[in-house]
Amino acid sequence: MSAARPAGEAQRPAAPLELYTWYFLRLSGLLLIFLALGHFLLMHVVHSILEVDYAFAARRWAVQLNDGTLVFVDSEQLSPL
Numbered sequence: 396m397s398a399a400r401p402a403g404e405a406q407r408p409a410a411p412l413e414l415y416t417w418y419f420l421r422l423s424g425l426l427l428i429f430l431a432l433g434h435f436l437l438m439h440v441v442h443s444i445l446e447v448d449y450a451f452a453a454r455r456w457a458v459q460l461n462d463g464t465l466v467f468v469d470s471e472q473l474s475p476l
Contacts, residue, residue, distance in 0.1 A: 438447060 438444075442451070
C-alpha cells in the first residue's frame with residue numbers, strides 16, 4: 396500500500412521525457428509570469444496610459460534590421476512618425 400499524498404501536491408513523472416516536460420511547463424510558467432509583469436510595468440507604470448495609442452505602438456514596431464527581424468526599442472529613442 397502506498398502513502399497518501401496531500402491534496403494539491405503534483406506527482407512527479409518518472410520517465411525522462413515526461414520529467415523534462417514537467418520541468419519545462421513549470422519553468423515556462425514562471426517565465427510567462429515575469430513577462431506579463433514586465434509588460435504591465437512598461438505599459439502602465441513607465442508610460443502613461445494616456446500616451447498609449449496607435450502612434451505609440453507604431454513607433455515601437457517601426458525599427459527593423461535588414462533581415463526583417465524586429466528590434467524592440469524605447470519609444471523615446473525614436474522620432475515621431
